[in-house]
Amino acid sequence: MSDWRDYGNGIIAFDAGYVRPLLAAIHMVVERGRVAFIDTGSRDTLPNALAALRRLGLPTTAVDYVILTHIHLDHAGGAGSMMAAFPNARLIVHPRGARHMAEPSKLVAGVTAVYGADYVAKVYGEILPIPAERIVEAPDGHVIDLAGRSLRCLDTPGHARHHICIVDQASGGIFTGDMFGLSYRELDVDGRPFIFPTTTPTQFEPDEMRTSIRRLLDLQPEAVYLTHYSRLTDVPQRGAELLHRLDALIALAEAEVGAGEQQHARLKQAMTDYLLAQVREHGCTLEEATVLDCLGTDIELNTQGLCVWLDTRNGN
Structure with missing residues (x-):
């Protein structure tokens, strides 16, 4: 496993194995031998999840929950595989996302429209449906009990209308999915992270995003x-x-x-110039090509999302 971070508070992160190292983290909450996975990466994540359980000396039957912050496939593409591997687990998902986990064809079609069929087949493979009786819808305020550890779900639109964040009462932390932006460890400078928002298509809504971010800040999380x-x-x-x-x-x-x-071309170039300048102001001295390797996909998706938002706002 290429990355393993044990924070000493019952929370562990490991690399999802999605596309490139340190792109997507899977988080585990472990309480008295019971486990919740938060987000699932793609089909390539399951071997790492199984390895994580073995490293902790826990069986697959120890997994009580698989929790999705939202149903974009870099977060939910591996959910079907995980649920098949973890017989006791229940899937926790926003009510808007539940039906897509039970019948994922429309979800796959939407992702294919953005990335293309070849990319979806290569990166995600077959997206397995999850039996509806194993899916729990999590509206705002829904509380998950993990062996006595309370995990509270917040409805946090802005990035997507099917997005939740999960407040861990024990650690004082919040699992934010994509709502609190992106921050890649390669761009850290002297321990200081670089952070920026994700405005991907097709449900980016800036006012809702601001409200959701401020709601998280009002909770004063430890992390x-x-x-x-x-x-x-x-x-x-x-x-x-x-x-x-x-x-x-x-x-x-x-x-x-x-x-x-x-x-699209003008906005993408303007965003590229802006983020490169911000990275330099942050103190990052990596080669420009290396920075763009890190940020390039997000710049493209952010550009698409902003263009969709402009078109929607203008009634096109």
Whole structure:
């Protein structure tokens, strides 16, 4: 396993094995020998999840829950495989996402429209349906009991309308999926992380995102645990940076209203220039090509999401 982070509070992160190292983290909450996995990566994650259980000396029957922050396939693509491997587990998901986990054809079609069929087949493979009787819908305030450890679900739209965050009462941390942005460990400078928002298609809504981020900040968490990539502390500072960069990306998008067929290309270049400048201001000295290898996919998806938002806002 290429990455293993035991935070000493019953929370462990390991690399999902999704696309490249340190792109996506899977989090485990372990309480008195019982386990909850938070997010599932793709089909390639299951071997790492099984290895994680073996490392802890736990059987597959110790897994009580598989929790999805949302149903984008880098978070939920491996859910069917995990549920098949963990016979006692129940799947926890936003009510808007439950039917797509039981019958994933529309979900796969939507992802295929963004990435293309060849990419989906290569990276995700077959997305297995999950029996409806094993799926638990988690509306706002839903509480999961993991061997006496309370995990509270929050409805947090903005990145997607089917997004939840999970508050761990024991550690004071929050598992934020994509709601608290992206922060890749390669861009850390002297222990300081670089963070930026994810505005991917097709349900990005800036006002809702701001509200959700502020709701998380109001809870004053000890730490946030991002799927991309794992634990951040000094949460108020990170939140301020995240909101500032969200406003900046919105301004870049609004500047391209009326650009017509050039809108996507112009916005993508403007976002690339902005994020590279922000990374340099952060103190990162990596080669530009290395930074773009890290951020390139997110820049493209963020651009798509902002363009969809502009079109939707303008009634197109």
